[in-house]
Amino acid sequence: MMSFLFTLVISFGLCILCASAELQRFAHSSKHDGSLSFLVLGDWGRRGAYNQSQVAFQMGKVGEKLDVDFVVSTGDNFYDNGLTSEHDNAFEESFTKIYTAKSLQKQWYSVLGNHDYRGDAEAQLSPVLREIDSRWLCLRSFIVDSELVEIFFVDTTPFVDDYFTEPQEHKYDWRGIGPQKPYITSLLKDLELALRGSTAKWKIVVGHHAIRSVGHHGDTQQLINQLLPILQANNIDFYVNGHDHCLEHISDTESPIEFLTSGAGSKAWRGDIKQMNRKGLNFFYDGQGFMSVKLTHTDATIEFYDVFGNVIHRLTSSKLLRSSM
């Protein structure tokens, strides 16, 4: 009897361990004046084609002006099908040799997109890439913590049921994920715990897929059902994503969350927009470009840029007063 109980306790303990693990956390200090700035880019790796190089050039200029602390990638890092291995030269051809400006020689924090899962997904997570280019850091889900802001990176591809049930001609690399449901349940649990414990002034969540978008792919229903309620309950300021090859800004109609899409790093100009008259839609641009974020203890300034480096939309948000242009 004793040994039976003992076994029960052990296996219960183990079960807690395997069902939940703390998200890996990276400290990134803010500037001496207490501010922090970074660029956000998505859907980019095409060996410079489709104006990827032009966008990179403008990022370099804006990066210098804002003295950015790091760069965030919202995924779909390498087209068409991620990397074939750690030694795929697409890594250098689409990343190292493209983002060459001095201001971009900072840490990059990346998540995986659905296209990245169509290759060797684990290759992008590998430390071997960091030996080739030390700027690179890509994990499935993790946290960047600067005290002023906590940025929660979430692996959104496994949320999308169609990739499992109707993969069509695509093959997804689900190694390291295991069955879909327990993976998502445990990820959401870890995220919720981290969000609840966060004391940062600003809370930003980054994923590849949009929660709300009027672009080609539109909303991601599984994220609306499963992720959004957790973000709404935990005072998230911004949800940032790629996937749709556009730039957009949509205000949540049920909470102060602003949805920001930066997925215009290379191929764009799809020209298809759904629901032009959607409530909360502040800005949509279907061309190439990127986004910048500048944070202080009281204010956030977010700007969207086109391929010429023009600011085409600005959003300012204050901890006392929210407004948008």
Ligand SMILES: *[C@@H]1O[C@H](CO)[C@@H](O)[C@H](O)[C@H]1NC(C)=O
């Ligand atoms: C590159 O950008 C220019 C200027 O906006 C645009 O006219 C052109 O179509 C773009 N080229 C590609 C291949 O997307």
Ligand SMILES: [Zn+2]
């Ligand atoms: Zn995508």
